[in-house]
Amino acid sequence: MKQPPHPILYSFRRCPFAIRARYVLTYSGVSWEHREVVLRDKPASLLQLSPKGTVPVMQLPDGTLLEESSDIMRWAVRQEDPENWYGSQKQATDEWIRANDEEFKPLLDGYKYPQDKALSQLEYRQLAINWIDKLDAHLANGFILGRPTLADAALFPFIRQFRAVDADWFDEHLNPLVINWLERHVTSPTFTAIMVKLPQWQPGDAPLLF
Numbered sequence: 001m002k003q004p005p006h007p008i009l010y011s012f013r014r015c016p017f018a019i020r021a022r023y024v025l026t027y028s029g030v031s032w033e034h035r036e037v038v039l040r041d042k043p044a045s046l047l048q049l050s051p052k053g054t055v056p057v058m059q060l061p062d063g064t065l066l067e068e069s070s071d072i073m074r075w076a077v078r079q080e081d082p083e084n085w086y087g088s089q090k091q092a093t094d095e096w097i098r099a100n101d102e103e104f105k106p107l108l109d110g111y112k113y114p115q116d117k118a119l120s121q122l123e124y125r126q127l128a129i130n131w132i133d134k135l136d137a138h139l140a141n142g143f144i145l146g147r148p149t150l151a152d153a154a155l156f157p158f159i160r161q162f163r164a165v166d167a168d169w170f171d172e173h174l175n176p177l178v179i180n181w182l183e184r185h186v187t188s189p190t191f192t193a194i195m196v197k198l199p200q201w202q203p204g205d206a207p208l209l210f
């Protein structure tokens with residue numbers, strides 16, 4: 001039987017932006033054709049579509065290009081949003097995503113790659129912890145906005161990366177609320193499904209459908 005056309009997703013397994021896109025696509029029940037990218041060897045077709053050269057990038061069957069993970073997540077929940085992750089509290093959700101991307105991500109980068117940065121690694125770690133403290137204050141019900149929303153899906157991949165720098169230190173020093181919130185996401189069947197290891201996509205490969 002002929003398959004319907006699928007959106008094509010250029011993705012990289014460990015990229016937190018790509019993780020959140022795949023996580024929300026899976027939640028929405030959208031299937032896509034997956035193209036696994038190696039960042040130091042990006043395919044020409046990706047660079048032609050999107051010269052800025054970041055992943056994730058998704059091309060819809062009508063040719064529309066989504067070049068930002070936040071656009072991919074929002075497109076996915078417009079297709080289907082079974083638990084109402086984005087139906088209400090849109091403004092608060094958007095604000096958490098903005099704060100993560102603009103405020104927390106630079107601190108995470110400073111902690112992960114402290115070479116040639118303005119502050120020391122420990123100073124970045126402290127600033128990141130101060131930011132995560134604000135998140136803790138919202139996690140009393142287990143979710144950032146009191147119930148599951150797009151904000152949880154959009155943020156946890158970044159906190160996961162922060163933990164990965166020194167997992168023992170994280171588990172010893174962080175608030176159990178954030179530890180449990182992260183644990184719940186990274187042990188979910190959705191996360192397991194989107195983190196399978198895949199070979200680099202090559203032009204001419206048979207479509208790999210998710």
Ligand SMILES: N[C@@H](CCC(=O)N[C@@H](CS)C(=O)NCC(=O)O)C(=O)O
Pocket residue numbers: 012014015016017018039053054055056067068069070
């Ligand atoms: N604002 C973009 C950021 C995406 C991004 O920075 N992705 C990284 C990987 S995590 C990337 O592709 N970097 C390009 C490179 O390393 O060559 C989004 O939300 O999609």
